[in-house]
Amino acid sequence: MKRAEHEIRSNVGKLLKQKKIDVFIGYEKGTLPLRTSPCFVSSEKEARKLIWNSFCTNNLAVYLPHIMSRVKNKRSTRVGIICKGCDSRSLVELIKEKQLTRDQIYIIGISCSGMVDYKRILSQVNSDEVIGVDETADEITVRSKEGERVFSKEENLCEPCRTCKHAVPTVYDMLIRTAQQPRQATTSDSTVHDFLMKPREERWQILEQELGQCIRCYACRNACPNCYCKECFAEQTKPRWFGVTTDLTDIIFYHTIRIFHQAGRCVDCGACVRACPMNINLRLFTRMLVDEVKERFGYEPGVAPEELQPLATYSAKDKQDFMIEPE
């Protein structure tokens, strides 16, 4: 970790000094224990504040469409960014959607060994008393007034990281390896399968329970790199698609459409889930489309840059088993 951090700092410093990039998007120390925050670095000196650890969870690709739509000189601007596997897959999708071009970005890829779910650890210690956090290849040590506690990383991984199959970035200009092996999950995700085993009524009930807690802050949308629409359906007023109320059907309406908008584009980075202040298990629903798209169209977002997005193309032979054929 420390070595990776050092490499990031020196490389970013060099790139900025040589004017190969104008700004770099990375992580800095957060204001709370076990947290990091995204930061924008534009000088060699500032590059010293960059960090790398198992809590660098945000999907930084989220900033690029916004930056790119604002820069004046699109040709000569170049943005550096640090990418884990999932972030780089988001970037590939953004390039396919023509939100940016490959030569506008300089990607420092980092072979990721999985991110640690800080909420899980904080729920086991008293967060007010945390003094410091140390990290080794497999463990997190949290020092608090009560003493030291050691957590295994493997047991406290973020949900999507457990079954991540593409932890090494799919695109990059420079690859940094950490002391740990990149994650290579052997088990496949059972979230969707397990949920489908439940009867229909129970599924709807769980959905109502989960989404019933939603306060409609839209943080899940704002954290998602795919949600860059200038005008989101959620805020359109002509027509207003659904009410600005706390009615449960309005909330479900928002989520159904937001999640469906990610069909074939969601890289299962988990940024939406982590952003949710109400700890709603959105992945229960987003993951379904990831699996379905893979099964039906054999498409995995962000893995092959030359492949067309599944909903941007078609085949005359697509299955239509779901359509009615009256006898």
Next chain:
Amino acid sequence: MEQSDDKTIGQSDNKTNPFEPRILAFLCNWCSYAGADLAGVSRFQYPTTFRVIRVPCSGRINPLYIIKALQSGFDGVLVSGCHPGDCHYISGNYFARRRFALLKKFLEYLGIEPERVQFSWVSAAEGARFAKVVKQVTDDIRKCGPMNYFKKNRNFVERVL
């Protein structure tokens, strides 16, 4: 298309009539709408449960419309377009087919009966097929009963706004 009086639809008169669902049908202008027209002209008998919205192409259907219809109190939705290869805009129905496949599975996964949201191909020459589709979809949705768990509580809206 013949439409019956609104009052008799969407509510069950528990003495004689079974529950009559209210179904929103999006029919593409070039095939299915003409097919529905032909069914009417040919005097085929079919249930009067459909409310039709004519759209240029099945590819015009945004999943938003379908969710909106369910939330607004429809008991089911049918989208119908030209058979593959017959699209007036060449590929609109092919793109739509991919989107619908995902949407249908997704809604089912969330816990909505799969019968409530259906898709079909009906050409302009298939009046009889259209009548059959209406009948089948109506029967399916009748079995599901009224869509009450996703219908927006209008009283709530009136109270708040």
